[in-house]
Amino acid sequence: MNCPSCAEPLAPGAAFCEACGTPVGAVAPPAAAPAADVAAEAAPFELTTATAVPGRPAPGTPRPCLQCGGAVGPDGYCESCGSKQPSERDHFREAPADWVAGACDRGIRHSRNEDAMALFATGDRAVLVVLDGVSNTDDSHLASLAGARAARDALVVPMPSGMGTAESRAAAVTRTFAAAVDGAQRSIVALTPEGSTQPPSATFSAVVVEGRTAGRxxxxxxxxxxSRCYWLPDAGDGVQLTVDDSVAQVQIAAGASRQEAEQGPQGHAITRWLGIDAPDLAPRVTSLDVAGPGWVLNCSDGLWNYASEPQELADQVAAAATTDPQALALALVAFANARGGQDNITAVLARVDAPAGPGVADPGHNAATADEGETDG
Structure with missing residues (x-):
């Protein structure tokens, strides 16, 4: 067991953390979901919600038609306009708060949606998780969904503050994300078919937003x-917060242009992933203090493939002309589909309304490389 504040290991039966003095019971970790609920969430969605999921209709409530908003019947057709609807696994949405929402869509070209997202929001805090299942692997659509929800559940408690220094705080945050990756990895491995020659695998990206209406x-x-995370302020330049683990990123580091590398034959070949054959499970971790209003975006390559630069995405956000995160997520999915929809598309957003002021980043990303390549879906 680790301290809920600084993530330092606790002695068995300890009432207080010896590192930071926090009472052990001050912040309770989230309860583990019953095995039956985990199995239900890992399975493809039914036409009506079988289990309670933040931001989705209450259990037993028919889902809304994507065309007119009417109720979708058990046969998969809208009872109002009669249009055929995609399955809930092929297109689903979550909106756990009025400032946090996401949309996950099959796109046009793929036969199934192997992307997944899982969201959490309370007060001024949010968790945004995206897993992009690797194409042509066994049950990646199940594994990515189970992995995303396991990572979300590991991140719902506040981030640790460490022992008061920037270095200890960064180390504690890194351990917290490592635990989330471990939870996602275990969920994916648990759903790996015995003897699979193409075991399910997925990319991983997560953002934790804290203090969205505070001074910073x-x-x-x-x-x-x-999969990528961006900070897109209402005024000023946007920032790509993540560094890809991909052949394209290796080529960019060697001097190739971003466009040349990302649109080349290995533009979407990844060098690290989650799954039973993963070469490395250490996530790249960074933190950024932001001030002024803007959007946090976590997305799969089905979106950024059509707008890779932060300014390109900022232009699409401005074109949507909305402060509703659900409307904006759907607008970004529609943009990607209009450009061809060649991949699954996930767009998850959180609205930050902090007063204007300078942003400060923690130094650097944790470097990680691998020699093998795999193509994500």
Whole structure:
């Protein structure tokens, strides 16, 4: 067991953390979901919600039609306009708060949606997790969904503050993200078919937003693979918060242009991923203090493939002309589909309304490389 404040290991039966003095019972960790609920969440969505999920209809409530908003019947057709609807696994949405929402869509070209997202929000704090299942692997659509929800559940408690120094805080945050990655990894491995020659795998990206309406909001970010997180302020330049684990990123580091590398034959070949054959499970971790209003975006490559630069995404956000995160997520999905929808598309957003002022980043990302390549879906 670790301290809920600084993440230092606790002695068995300890009432207080010896490192920071926090009472052990001050922050309770989230209860583990019953095995039956885990199995239900890992399975493809039913036409009506079977279990309570933040931001989705209450159990037993028919889902809304994507065309007119009417109720979708058991046969998969809208009872109002009669249009055929995609399955809930092929298109689903979450909105756990009025400032946090996401949309996950199959796109146009793929036969199934292997992307997944899992969101949490309370007060001024939010967790945004995206896993992009690797194409042509066994049950990646199940594994990515189970992995995303396991990572979300590991991140719902406040980020540790460490022992008061920037270095100890960064180390504690890194351990917290490592635990989230471990939870996602275990969920994926648990769903790996015995004897599989193409075991399910997925990229991983997560953002924890804290203090969104305070004088300065803080973003904690972690990733493995090439799903990405961006900070897109209403005024000023946007920032890509993550560094891809991909062949394209290796080429960019060697001097290739971003466009040349990302649009080349290995533009989406990843060098690290989650799964039973993963070469490395240490996430890249960084933190950023942001001030002034703006959007936090966590997305799969099905979106950024059409707008890789922060300014390109900022232009699409401005074109949507909305402060509703659900409307904006759907607008970004529609943009990607209009450009061809060649991949699954996930867009998850949190609205930050901190007063204007300078942003400060913690030094650097944790470097990680691998020699093998795999293509994500």
């Amino acid at each position: 909001a803080r973003l904690h970010v972690a990733n493995i693979g090439d």
